[in-house]
Amino acid sequence: MALAIFDLDNTLIGNDSDYLWGEFLVQMGYVNADEFAAQNAQFYEDYKSGCLDIMAYQRFALKPLSEQSMETLNKWHAQFMEKFIEPIILPKAQALVDEHKAKGDRVIIITATNTFITRRIGLRYGIAELLGTNGEIVNNRYTGEVAGIPTFQEGKVTRLNEWLAKENETLEGSYFYSDSFNDLPLLEIVDHPIVVDGDDKLLAIAKEKNWPSISFR
Known part of the structure; x- marks a missing residue:
C-alpha cells in the first residue's frame, strides 16, 4: 500500500475551482461584479506566473465566506457544484483514483484552494x-x-509532513499527480512524481528530470 496524492485544480478537474468560485459569485450577483472579477482574474494570473501572494489571495477568497451564514454558503456551494464543477469532472481522473484504491493505496488530495470549496469536490471523486x-x-x-x-x-510539504506524522504514514512508494510548477517542492520528495496536463514550466522540468507526463483531458 502506498500514498497516492492528487492536486485538485487543473489536475483532477478540468479548471481551477478557486477561480471558478469567484466567477460563480460574480455570475450569481453575490459580489460586486466589476471589482471582484478584476481582482479574481489578477490573482489567477499571479498564480500561473508563480508570484502569488498567498495570504493576500486567501483573505480575498475568504472575505465573501465571512459575510454569510454557513446555511447560505452550503446552498451556494450546491449550486456551484451543479453549474461549475460537474461539467469539468474528468472520467480519466476518476478511473485512476479508483485504480489506486483497488490496489489498496491511500488516496489524498492536497490543494492550495480553501477546504470550503474543495472538500465536496474531493468527495465527488470518492476521496x-x-x-x-x-x-x-x-x-x-x-x-x-x-x-x-x-x-x-x-506549505504543501509542511502540511503533508504534519499529516504523515499524525497518521503514522511514510512517503515510501508514494505518488503525486500535479499540473503546476508551483507544486515542485512536493513533486521532488515523492517516489513517483507524475505531471498531469502540465503547464509549460512544469513540462520543461519534467522533461529534464525524466518524469512521466499524462493527460486526463
Missing part, C-alpha cells in the same frame, strides 16, 4: 481525505482570516 487551506471559523462563521499554514508551494 475523503483532503488537505487544503483552512479558513478560520469562530461561532460557526468564517472570519475571513486564514487558520494555520496555507497548502501552497512549500
